Amino acid sequence: MGHESESLIEIEDLHFSFGERKVFNGVNLKIPRGKVVAVLGVGGSGKSTLLRLIGGQLKPQRGRIRVNGQVVHELDQRGLYELRRSMGLMFQAGGLFSDMSVFDNIAFPMRERTDLPEELIHDLVLMKLHAVGLRGTTHLMPNELSGGMARRVALARAIALDPMLTMYDEPFAGLDPISLNVIAQLIRRLNDALRVTSIVVTYDVSESLKVVDYAYLLHDGLVQAEGTAPELLASAAPFVVQFLHAQPTGPVAFHMQSAPYREDLGLA
Numbered sequence: 001m002g003h004e005s006e007s008l009i010e011i012e013d014l015h016f017s018f019g020e021r022k023v024f025n026g027v028n029l030k031i032p033r034g035k036v037v038a039v040l041g042v043g044g045s046g047k048s049t050l051l052r053l054i055g056g057q058l059k060p061q062r063g064r065i066r067v068n069g070q071v072v073h074e075l076d077q078r079g080l081y082e083l084r085r086s087m088g089l090m091f092q093a094g095g096l097f098s099d100m101s102v103f104d105n106i107a108f109p110m111r112e113r114t115d116l117p118e119e120l121i122h123d124l125v126l127m128k129l130h131a132v133g134l135r136g137t138t139h140l141m142p143n144e145l146s147g148g149m150a151r152r153v154a155l156a157r158a159i160a161l162d163p164m165l166t167m168y169d170e171p172f173a174g175l176d177p178i179s180l181n182v183i184a185q186l187i188r189r190l191n192d193a194l195r196v197t198s199i200v201v202t203y204d205v206s207e208s209l210k211v212v213d214y215a216y217l218l219h220d221g222l223v224q225a226e227g228t229a230p231e232l233l234a235s236a237a238p239f240v241v242q243f244l245h246a247q248p249t250g251p252v253a254f255h256m257q258s259a260p261y262r263e264d265l266g267l268a
């Protein structure tokens with residue numbers, strides 16, 4: 001390992017379909033080391049699929065994904081295991097185990113994937129919880145937490161094994177504006193304090209652009225636009241304008257592709 005290219009992740013000419021459903025049609029993107037990068041797109045644009053391809057749960061049909069210099073789909077089982085161990089993932093809506101306390105939720109990846117003694121796990125869990133401002137919550141169950149707190153616990157769990165890369169799938173979904181801001185700031189602060197690299201996939205343009213270094217806009221299987229927040233906000237490209245300002249009309253169609261209406265109604 002130890003391939004010190006400037007980018008931690010390099011995606012070249014990525015093609016991927018679920019059967020007939022084409023999700024990526026030649027995506028190129030890079031995630032520089034140490035940065036927080038957003039991958040923005042409407043629902044169904046393939047954001048979660050992209051994370052699964054980076055994590056090696058899915059294989060591209062064409063193209064290449066390199067993580068830290070290694071081509072993910074060329075790794076053997078052992079290599080994939082090691083790679084995944086170096087990635088922290090926060091799932092959509094947090095995904096805490098409802099029958100485990102906050103402490104056990106964060107200790108879970110440590111117990112599963114390391115041989116660390118319980119005393120050390122105890123201290124590490126407290127450190128991770130301290131990092132998200134929730135050291136006092138170890139004994140609580142997930143249903144005793146507010147939505148924002150649960151998301152912070154999930155964040156602490158994502159960084160439990162000191163990953164080199166943290167991936168956040170819709171970290172802002174369903175949060176009130178204050179919690180949303182707290183989570184966004186935490187993603188930024190943790191990235192910088194832990195010197196990791198972070199990918200945030202989300203449809204939440206305004207929140208993510210406040211904290212990311214760079215963003216890609218995915219649509220129709222391709223990167224339609226990319227840039228820093230000021231670059232994107234200043235762009236006059238119709239797609240960027242529609243997406244950033246959530247306009248219902250523009251290059252992004254409101255209707256899913258379907259057979260002509262007359263045909264569906266049996267009139268054709």
Ligand SMILES: Nc1ncnc2c1ncn2[C@@H]1O[C@H](COP(=O)(O)OP(=O)(O)OP(=O)(O)O)[C@@H](O)[C@H]1O
Binds near residue numbers: 018044
């Ligand atoms: N296991 C699967 N089998 C078949 N199609 C799938 C599968 N998983 C996802 N898809 C389809 O692939 C496309 C991309 O899905 P994906 O979940 O990556 O999108 P997304 O941008 O993350 O959307 P959302 O924000 O709504 O979760 C969608 O059209 C979805 O219906």
